[in-house]
Amino acid sequence: MSIYTLMNNYNFTVTERFMRYVQVDTQSDPHSTASPTTEKQKNLSRILVDELKAIGIDDAHLDDFGYVYATIPATTDKDVPVLCFCSHVDTSPDCSGAGVKPIIHKNYQGQDLILPDDNSQIIKKADHPDLADQIGNDIITASGTTLLGADNKAGVAEIMDAANYFINHPEVKHGKIRILFTPDEEVGRGVNNVDMTKLGADFGYTMDGETLGSLENETFSADGLKITVYGVSSHPGFAKGKMESAIKIASEIVSALPKDHLSPETTEAKEGFVHPVEIGGNVELASVSFIIRDHITANLAKHEEVIKQIADRVIANYPFSRYEIKVSEQYRNFKEVLDLHPQVIENALEGIRRSGLEPKLQSIRGGTDGSRLSFMGLPCPNVFAGEHAFHSKHEWASVQDMQKAVETIVNIAQVWEERA
Structure with a gap:
């Protein structure tokens, strides 16, 4: 049976997870000298550890600096490079993340989205061209008074759902996978205290990108x-x-x-x-x-x-x-590192194709945890997570795009195993 069929029959949990996670206030603070900069980020991280253990990942744990580490064991005898999938739990200080009320707009038909708690907040299709590709999909927004938190709780939810899939489908062949959830990415300190030795991964992918099918291999310096x-x-x-x-x-x-x-x-x-x-x-x-x-x-x-x-x-x-x-x-443009490891990009592009998408290799006018991780010895491009209009009350995400991101994680891991 192909992975396509498996995922088509899979009961995705990414939406339910996402809806829960965005309601936890995890805003980071650029003025704080603590690590993490806000203790409330750990509130979500503790939930993630509990859910990972419930899935069956016994080594999931939260350290004092707010990092979550967990391992999905290999299901193959091949010597496959250890992959890390990474997302950050914090939300931007630019817009309130307290009291987020996520709303699912089912079967989107191209209309402007008027947010109910502040009718002056309108997500206009003219201002968000990616909405044109969402006809028939289910769009998640906040209610108009806060950001949504899709940056980067979409990525967190996708990695969690992929972990759930891997554990419950041991017949899917993949190498050892490490999960890393970081604090403080939004204030530029997302990997300040990550333990690279404990992480023990060879290559990584941050799930922190935007448009469906995109893979970012170039950032700002x-x-x-x-x-x-x-x-x-x-x-x-x-x-x-x-x-x-x-x-x-x-x-x-x-x-x-x-x-x-x-x-x-x-x-x-x-x-x-x-x-x-x-x-x-x-x-x-x-x-x-x-x-x-x-x-x-x-x-x-x-x-x-x-x-x-x-x-x-x-x-x-x-x-x-x-x-x-x-x-x-x-941070520095991680293309300088990724160009030395072309298989990281090639395998991700193939994983995206196997998800039925046309991959889009592009640069980003920003940075991710992967920018610094790449220079710390973990080549780590950025995969789409379906986040849009970051750091604003107009932030939105698509249920179907998030499901495709889960599928892409699974496919990327399989590509690495096949090519090992």
């Missing part, structure tokens, strides 16, 4: 940049010729950024950008935090130099003030 401005404080009643406000200096730097290029709102495809994400301070001390992005790693330094030149021009008008710039590496 990313740096963080922080400008700290040291101004001169003075009593405002006697400040003439003395005060040099760090707030105003920082604001001038931001205001002088390019308006028609090098910003998120004016770039697309593989164009890079600089983006101020936080500003604050007082007259004496202020700071601006930026994210710097480009698909070509060498371009990061060029973009950072643009900011430095702007800061130099601005600070020249304030003789008693100064500034400092600190650059920190965040």
Whole structure:
């Protein structure tokens, strides 16, 4: 019997799991120094461990840093590379994840989706072209006051359903599979404390992508940049010729950024950008935090130099003030690693084809846990999970797309076994 027939007869659990998981608030916090940044992320992770054990995966456990590890044993005598399937449990700090009320819009027919708890929140088909491919499918949204959490609880639910399938179908041949659920991906710390030795995988796949059938083998390279401005404080009643406000200096730097290029709102495809994400301070001390992005790693330094030149021009008008710039590496374009291991991409593309889909190999204007995992020794491209309109109240996912993602996980594992 083919895997096609097996999956067609399978009673998927991904939707029910997803609907449960999104109701658990797991928002991460970029300002926290704890690991994980919020303890509430562990609330979902504990549920996942309990469900994995109920499936029959006895070694499932949660560590102190909020990582879930589990093993699906091999069902073959072949020497197959150990695969890892990974997703993150946290949701974005950009939009509330508390009190999520998921709604299934059955048999979607191309209409705009008006969200019931805030009728001003309308998911318009004109703004979401992927909805055109969802006619007849079941669309899941939030109710209008929160994000949905499909990023990345769709991936979590898909891996959980695939685990359920593998355990209950030992006749399906695959090598050893490791499951990894991470915290804090949305704040750039998703793999800070992952134990690579304990994980013990050779190759991996994050289930954190968007459009049905897509496989992402290229991400941005990313740096963080922080400008700290040291101004001169003075009593405002006697400040003439003395005060040099760090707030105003920082604001001038931001205001002088390019308006028609090098910003998120004016770039697309593989164009890079600089983006101020936080500003604050007082007259004496202020700071601006930026994210710097480009698909070509060498371009990061060029973009950072643009900011430095702007800061130099601005600070020249304030003789008693100064500034400092600190650059920190965040992640790098994992294509640099994946190109050295073509089988990771080839086997995934074949797994997608076996799911009855036309694979789409593409780049992403962002990053995933796989970006850093790849440079930590685990080549790890990003597979579609069916998430759309991330980090917003318009976030949505498709039941049928999530089911196809489950099928793709199963097929990828089989391809590796066959080709071992």
